[in-house]
Amino acid sequence: MADTMTQAERNLTLLERVIPDNEKLYIWCYDRDGRLIATSCRDSAVLQDAFMYLGGAKKISALSPEETDRGPVLIGSSVGMQWAVTREHERSNELFFVIGPVFYQPPLAEEIRFGLTKVEHPSGFIAWSQDFLAALHEMPVLPYNVFIRYVLMIHNVLTGDHLGVEAVGKTETGMEHISASPAEQRDRSRVYAAEKAMLQVVREGDINYQDILQDSVLLSTGVPVRGKDPLRAAKTSIIVFTSLVCRAAIEGGLSPEVGYSLGDSYIQAVEDCNDSSEFSALAYTMYRDFIYRVHQIRLNPNYSHAVQKVCDFISLSLNRKIKTSELAELVGYSEYYLTEKFRKETGQSVSSYIRQVKIDRAKVLLESTDLSVRDIAERLAFNTPNYFIQTFREITGETPAQYRRKLNSE
Secondary structure, X not given: OHHHOOHHHHHHHHHHHHOOHHHOOOEEEEOOOOOEEEEOOOOOHHHHHHHHHOOHHHHHHHOOHHHHHHOOEEEOOOOOOXXXXXXXXXXXXXXXXXXXXXXXXXXXXXHHHHHHOOOOOOOOHHHHHHHHHHOHHHOOEOOHHHHHHHHHHHHHHHHOOOOOHHHOOOOOOOOOOOOOXXXXXXXXXXXXHHHHHHHXXXXXXXXXXXXXXXXXXXXXXXXXXXXXXXXXXXXXXXXXXXXXXXXXXXXXXXXXXXXXXXXXXHHHHHHHOOOHHHHHHHHHHHHHHHHHHHHHHOOOOOOOHHHHHHHHHHHOOOOOOOOHHHHHHHHOOOHHHHHHHHHHHHOOOHHHHHHHHHHHHHHHHHHHOOOOHHHHHHHOOOOOHHHHHHHHHHHHOOOHHHHHHHHHHO
């Protein structure tokens, strides 16, 4: 057997040793038809059968190669149990690696019984469901952000990719599943700052929203709702999020007629979902849709198409150094012509505009994260932390540390 292992499988074997035993995070290998090939979980037939009885195996067979090529895909269930599916690319027989299952919070027997009523009852289901309920206290429980970090680690080792959290759950355009987190695990002040930043990028139509989204999702995964029906609780969480995003977009300039109509459409789509994994693409699409609509409204009418294209490119490239030469090449101008045209239309030089946009993003990061000044300087591709501090002071009149202290004292 060892001679037939791929390098990815060897890496996965090594990676299993990194996962603490107390995490109860298991990895399963299935073929395209949903047949189990191997697993790191060797002592729980209940968990193995859960993937079949709760519909996971059937969903694997329905996945297209394009879906798993884009990144890990979340698979949910009516009882709130979650898996993530990824696929290594070097084998022609399409082996799927399933990570999980986990609950994001300790399962309640009443919720699980209700969820099980929505599952088809094939042969053996009744006996399995009784065993499942009896084993609830032993079920794997991991906070969403911890689970997703493990999923990304495993996926990147298997495939050689370097994906971030925004790639998880992509069945179409993808976003992380929004669900409740236990209240005791939530730092309320940090959650508030992160959610405030998420809504601020909607108000501004900021198309470079991915890092803000990632910071927020890793901190808080939604409104902590508990109830008899786990699917209903997840829907309530995503509906609240949709309502907040809708109002932020209206505050950013989207007309109430368009904003509320669009929000109602997304909320209805949430209500029509029958599986928690369906929320992934829907939530991300909703968030991105509102941001881009606000962005279109807030475009400066005095900017030419070329200058607006340059501004958008700068907004999407804050994590690296941006050269005027590549901006000129982007729009087909000479550097001299672009710099003169850019200054005439915006009132700023290209370099001054880049610094301003980066400092605006630095303010958001200082407000919404615990990132150090050094980390923010690196994230925004400043040459040194000292140069970042100097630039921040020139534009705002205070250092990043002073800016953050002032915010914390308010």
